[in-house]
Amino acid sequence: MDYVIKVLGTPAIIIAFIAFIGLLFQKATIAGIIKGTLLAFTGFVLIKTGGAILGGVLTMFSDIFTNAFGLRGVVPSNEAIMALTIDSLGRPSAFILFFAMIINVIIARYTRFKSIYLSLHLIVFMSFSVTAALVGLGYSELFAIIFGAVVIGAYMAVFPTILSRFSRTIIGNNDYCIAHAASSSYIIGSYLGKWFGNTNTNVEHVTVSDNFSFLKNPDVATFITMFCLLGLSSLFAESAYLAKVLDGKPYLVWLLEKSATFACGLYIAKKGVVMFTEEIVPAFKGFSKIVAPGSIPAVDPMVLFDKSPNAVLIGFLVSFLAELCCVAIFPFIGLPVIVPGIMASFITGGSAAIFGNATGGFRGAVIASFVNGLLLCILPALVLPLFSHLGVHSVTFADPDFTFLSAIIKYTFGLGH
Template sequence: MDYIIKILGTPAIIVAFIALLGLTLQRSSLTDIIKGTLLAFIGFVLIKTGGSILGGVLTMFSDIFTNAFGLRGVVPSNEAIMALTIDTLGRPAAFILFFAMIINVLLARYTRFKSIYLSLHLIVFMAFSVTAALVGLGYSEQFAIIFGSLVIGTYMAVFPTILSRFSRKIIGHNDYCIAHAASSSYIIGSYLGKWFGDTSVNVEEVKVSGKFSFLKNPDVATFVTMFFLLGISSIFAEEAFLSNVLANKPYFVWLLEKSATFAGGLYIAKKGVVMFTEEIVPAFKGFSQVVAPGSVPAVDPMVLFDKSPNAVLVGFLVSFVAELCCVAIFPFIGLPIIIPGIMASFITGGSAAIFGNATGGFRGAVLASFVNGLLLCFLPALVLPLFNHLGVSAVTFADPDFTFLSAIIKYTFGLGH
């Protein structure tokens, strides 16, 4: 069962298969089929590789930040809680993933919700969170599979379609849309930008003094951002802890290298995105003509990062600040401290800012990413008791869509338990 989850939850494999099938159905030449399939696969692997590099630096930054400021609490990590619970939740989660994919395709074929969700690794995490929530409330595994399949399969078709109303403003067309575990945050952020923002001040067009014109280059701006964050945090870290992190490397050299590694990881991921979208979008047309006519591929929000690099950095920083605000106030309102998930702050915060900027300019970007940061803390804190039965401590599910659904389950299905 673990093997099935790994296969179905590997986006690069699914994407390569869709590209292969789509190009074959279009009767492309053997050369084009091989090239398109491999480039789609390579592109997605590059996204994952870049993401792993980003994750490594952000995890290190998170550890330094926690040590520097003495934070202790619950860490939101989908990968960690899945690894710890795979023996108990893996079987129903695999069934949910399988049936949810079928439901998604059927809805794309027969309804107006035409999105086919390709970020399947996120659906694996969602299947785990739904199963954990329902089992924690005393419901059977069979009920969890039926409920999870129906709800998640519907989510896979509906949410990217709703979000496409805003993503097409960013992308410029609707040949593909966005599938991510923070879609609820992006929808909220888009409306906040629309209602309270100001489109006359676009975050990508903010004037920068000539002295800081080098920041207009997104790779340089990314480097400077991580250099600043790592530098400030490491100043306050314990000497022995920092010495272990440095591993006998001169501090300034280490700071430069890690900042450059972070910028390089984002560069690799963005290049992978370009390669992936250039191949999967035309290949998907062949796939959709047979499986679900008129359907649209729903892909990871990193495809947007190269379109709004300033918004990504603004969103990351603002979302992170919002999470720090939660750390400060949660002890006073009786909620457990949720340690800021730096990778989630970067991906979801940056994406939220892109959507907020599209509907409300700079102000919309700030509003959207700040609310995103609040959701990253408040929702895990509210649903944490649901997962006590798992026997894992100091870790919980992270992304807003998982925790939103868990909260709905808690306050509806939990009423009689």
């Protein structure tokens, strides 16, 4: 079952398969099928590779930040809690994933919700969180599988379709939409941007003095952002700890290299996105003609990052700031401290700002990303008791969609338990 989870939860495999089937249905040449399948697979692996580089630098930054400011608490990490509970939750979660995929396709074929969710690694995490919540409340594995498959399958079709109302404005068409575990945050942020923002102040059109024109280059801006964050945190870190991190390397060289590594990771991921979308979108049209006519692929939000680089940086910083506010406040209101998840702050905060900017300009971007940061802390803190039966301490599920659903389960199915 562990093997099934790994195969079905590997996005690059699913993407390559869909590209292959789509090109086959389009009666492409053998050379075209091989080229399109391999480029779609390679593009997604590039995204994963860039993401791993980003994650490495962000994890290091998180550790330095924790050491510098004495931050202790519960760490939101989907990968960590899944790895620790795979023996107890793996079997029902695999069944949920399998049946949810089928339900997603059925809904896309027969209803107006035409999205087919391709970020399947996130559905693996969601399957684990639903199973953990329901088993923790005393429900059987069979009930967890049935409930999880139906609800998550519907989620996979409905949420990207709702979000496409806003994503098509950013993308410029409806050839694809966004599938991510923070869709609820993006929808809320989009509406808040629409209600309280001002589209006349688009963050991508901010006027920059010629003296600072280098900031217009997204790779340079990314480098400088990480340079400042790492530099500031390392100044307050313990000297012995920092010496261990530097591993004999001169401080300035280390700081420059890590900042450049972060910028390179984002650059690689964005190049992978371009390669992936150029192949999967036309191939998916062939796939959808047979499987679910009129359906559209729902893909990772990193496809948007090259379209709104300023919003990504603003969203990351503002979302992170909101999480720090929660760290300061939670001990006084009886909630467990949720350690800011830096990777989640970057991906979901940046994406939330892109959506907020699309509907409300600079103000919308700030509002959307700040609310996203609050959700990244408040929701995990509220549902943390649900997962105590797992015997896993100091780690919990991260993304808003997982924790929103867990909260709904807690306050509905938990009433009689």
